[in-house]
Amino acid sequence: MKFVSSVQETRAAVRAARNAGKRIGLVPTMGALHAGHISLVRAAKSRSDFVAVSLFVNPTQFGPSEDFTRYPRTLEADRQKLEAEGVDVLFAPPTEEMYPPGASTFVNVDEISDRLDGHSRPGHFRGVATIVAKLFHIFDPDVAVFGQKDAAQVATIRRMVRDLIFPVEIVVAPIVREPDGLALSSRNTYLSVEERKQARMLSRALGEIEANYKAGEKSAAKLIEAAQKLFASEPRVRVDYIEIADPETLEPMSLARSGTLVAIAAFVGSTRLIDNTLL
Numbered sequence: 001m002k003f004v005s006s007v008q009e010t011r012a013a014v015r016a017a018r019n020a021g022k023r024i025g026l027v028p029t030m031g032a033l034h035a036g037h038i039s040l041v042r043a044a045k046s047r048s049d050f051v052a053v054s055l056f057v058n059p060t061q062f063g064p065s066e067d068f069t070r071y072p073r074t075l076e077a078d079r080q081k082l083e084a085e086g087v088d089v090l091f092a093p094p095t096e097e098m099y100p101p102g103a104s105t106f107v108n109v110d111e112i113s114d115r116l117d118g119h120s121r122p123g124h125f126r127g128v129a130t131i132v133a134k135l136f137h138i139f140d141p142d143v144a145v146f147g148q149k150d151a152a153q154v155a156t157i158r159r160m161v162r163d164l165i166f167p168v169e170i171v172v173a174p175i176v177r178e179p180d181g182l183a184l185s186s187r188n189t190y191l192s193v194e195e196r197k198q199a200r201m202l203s204r205a206l207g208e209i210e211a212n213y214k215a216g217e218k219s220a221a222k223l224i225e226a227a228q229k230l231f232a233s234e235p236r237v238r239v240d241y242i243e244i245a246d247p248e249t250l251e252p253m254s255l256a257r258s259g260t261l262v263a264i265a266a267f268v269g270s271t272r273l274i275d276n277t278l279l
Contacts, residue, residue, distance in 0.1 A: 001083045003090050007138055010091045014052065014139055017088070022049035026141035026168075028132060031055040031092075032072035032186035033081050036176040040145045041085050043173045047143045052089040053082055054135050056098060060106070061127030072189055091138075098134060106130045109160050115250035116152040116263055117274065120240050125156045132157055136166050143169045147176075149183050151263055151276045155250050175275075177203065183275045190271040199268045201237045202275040205230050209244075209262050213279050218255045220244040227264070240265035240272065247278060 004010050014024060025048030027040045044051045055078060062068035075092060082090050106126050112118070113125035136144070146154050154172050161170055176184045181203035182196075191199055205227040212226050224242045231239050245252050247261040256262075256279055263276040 001079075001087050001090055003079065003092070005091070005093050006097060007093070010052075010089065010138055013089050014050075017050040018140075023143070024048055024139060024141045025051045026135065026139045026144045027051070027053045028135050028144065028146070029053060029055055030057045030071065030186070031078050032074050032189070033078045034176075034184045034186065036147055036149065036184040038081065038085060039176050040147055040173050041082065041087060043171055044143065044145045045086065047145075047169075047171060048141075050088050051086070052091060052139055052141070053087050054139075055090060055092040056131065058098075058127055058131040059095060060099070060130060061124050063121055063123065066121070067187075067190075072186055098131065107133045107160060107164075109156050109163070112156055112159050112250055116241065116243055116245065117265065118152060118156070120265060125153070128153055129156060129160050133160065133164070133166075136161075136168055141168050143171055145171045145173055148172050148278075149175045149185070149274065149276065151247065151261055152250055155248060158248070175277075181207070183273075185273060187271055187273060191268060195269045195271065198234055198237050199273055201231060201234045201268075202264050202266055202273055205242070205264055206262055206275060206277045210277060210279065213256055218257070220252070220254050220256055223256060223262075231266070236268075238267040240267060 002013055025044035027044050029037055057071050059068055107129040108126050109129050118125045158170055180200055182199055208230050209223045209227050212223055217223055223244060227242050231237060243252060243263050244256050245261045253260060260279045261276060265274045
């Protein structure tokens, strides 16, 4: 595996692979890799001949009171995991490589960026869209793989790709969960033992909505109410949002149907977690 930190080196490695007739796969990450990230790498390997992973904790997608400074950074452990998976290139740039001094250009995906996590975290998806656009510009990948756990991010990136005519196929890999249902997340490392137990409430609430939907309930308001009642039994978990929405536009829906996105965000202690399912 080639380890690079500059845009110039990265482009040279990708250019050589492209000249050799290889199909380029990209997995953008912020590091602190877990089995969910590895599933993305494997999805990329199954769809390309040359797999690149980026590792960059992107400052522009964090709000002023969020966890940028304490976000887990485990570069050496991440490097070993990716080496074991047969990744071809790991790109881990310093901040100034991605945001030169005085950088003032950003990508805004209007409307969709203000829904779900975008509503709770103003400016978050401007940062996400900007860094992903930069990575697409650097790698020019044939395929890029993202995780379903970040459903709002997926919708935003898909819209950006469509609007800016990026020649890249977006692949979305399923959520990877712990045996008890908790969605894997780098932020799970923040949780205490007791908070880890409380965090199961997110997947339980999704299961409650799914069960009610399968029993015939289609009203979004009633489905959400069922989840809210479940959360009320665990007052130490504070709900940010429970939404039933169109997975492409993230617009709220009054009636659920097959393929509808059910998304939840909640605070367990001071840690904000997200989870979702498609009905």
